[in-house]
Amino acid sequence: xxxxxxxxxxxxxxxxxxxxxxxxxxxxxxxxxxxxxxxxxxxxxxxxxxxxxxxxxxxxxxxxxxxxxxxxxxxxxxxxxxxxxxxxxxxxxxxxxxxxxxxxxxxxxxxxxxxxxxxxxxxxxxxxxxxxxxxxxxxxxxxxxxxxxxxxxxxxxxxxxxxxxxxxxxxxxxxxxxxxxxxxxxxxxxxxxxxxxxxxxxxxxxxxxxxxxxxxxxxxxxxxxxxxxxxxxxxxxxxxxxxxxxxxxxxxxxxxxxxxxxxxxxxxxxxxxxxxxxxxxxx
Numbered sequence: 001x002x003x004x005x006x007x008x009x010x011x012x013x014x015x016x017x018x019x020x021x022x023x024x025x026x027x028x029x030x031x032x033x034x035x036x037x038x039x040x041x042x043x044x045x046x047x048x049x050x051x052x053x054x055x056x057x058x059x060x061x062x063x064x065x066x067x068x069x070x071x072x073x074x075x076x077x078x079x080x081x082x083x084x085x086x087x088x089x090x091x092x093x094x095x096x097x098x099x100x101x102x103x104x105x106x107x108x109x110x111x112x113x114x115x116x117x118x119x120x121x122x123x124x125x126x127x128x129x130x131x132x133x134x135x136x137x138x139x140x141x142x143x144x145x146x147x148x149x150x151x152x153x154x155x156x157x158x159x160x161x162x163x164x165x166x167x168x169x170x171x172x173x174x175x176x177x178x179x180x181x182x183x184x185x186x187x188x189x190x191x192x193x194x195x196x197x198x199x200x201x202x203x204x205x206x207x208x209x210x211x212x213x214x215x216x217x218x219x220x221x222x223x224x225x226x227x228x229x230x231x232x233x234x235x236x237x238x239x240x241x242x243x244x245x246x247x248x249x250x251x252x253x254x255x256x257x258x259x260x261x262x263x264x265x266x267x268x269x270x271x272x273x274x275x276x277x278x279x280x281x282x283x
Contacts (some may be wrong), residue, residue: 046076053088062092083109087118090125099129123154124163131170134177141181144174172211179209179218186221195228216242220251223258232264239266 049072056065069085069092076082086109093102106126110119127150133143151167151174158164186201202225205218219242226235239255243266246252252266259265 041071041075043075044071046072046079046081049075050081050084053085057088057092060095062096066092083113083116086112087122090122094125094129097132099133102126102129120154120158120161120163123150123158124161124167127151127154127167128170131174134174141178144177147171148174148178175209176212176214179205179212179214182209183214183218183221186218190221190225190228193228195225199225199229216246216249216251219246220255223255227258227262232262233269235259235262236264236267237269240268242266244268 049068053065053068053072056062056068066089069089072079072081072085073089086105090102090105090109093099093105103126106122106129109116109122110126113119116122127147130143130147130150134141134147135143148171151171154161154167155164182201182204186198186205189195189198189201199222202218202222205212205214206222209215219238222238223235223242226232226238236259239252239259242249242252242255256266
């Protein structure tokens, strides 16, 4: 019995020593069977790597192009092709719909080359990569806000850029997403009797997202929520603003009928939060 235990212990110690020897020999470039041959990466001239990446891009082999661009940056980080490689990396990731990587690559480029003539293009690619990731209104809308912020930066700094119009169009959609999120939460509060919280959400839409498709409903919901709280004058003013800007809207018709049930009509009442001074801009 004791012999078995000693024998087992010897075997364990032997195997442990053997494993340590293999690990040490591996780290030092040798193993038990001879030296380990470590192959070094072949250094290819930067112009050849860049031309190869371009050829892959032309054939739409974007993943192959990305691998070549990564090698170019790794082997020649200070070459004249380094900036071009970073720009192409943004574009290639965008083309294969790897939008998170495109955003990261865009941020790297902007950090290194803030004065580049390609900044407007990079901002467009970044904004559109963020825009492409926007989920439905039940999700967090940080991507929508980030896309808007990026497009705003592009439009304000490069107002004559060829990317401005598409950026504006995408911004409207992103604004609609943010407004839709506020409306969704506001409806929830309204349905649960949390009228003040609902009013805050609907006012956010009226104040911040006037070009969204949700503005008419937001004004109607304000009318409804104010009436629930007994704030008739505020409800009249909200209905009046709705009628002033969207007189043919079905939401205005509903607001008008709602107010009539209380014996009043839409009217801008001085001293209310919507006293007629709010002039909405139509799309």
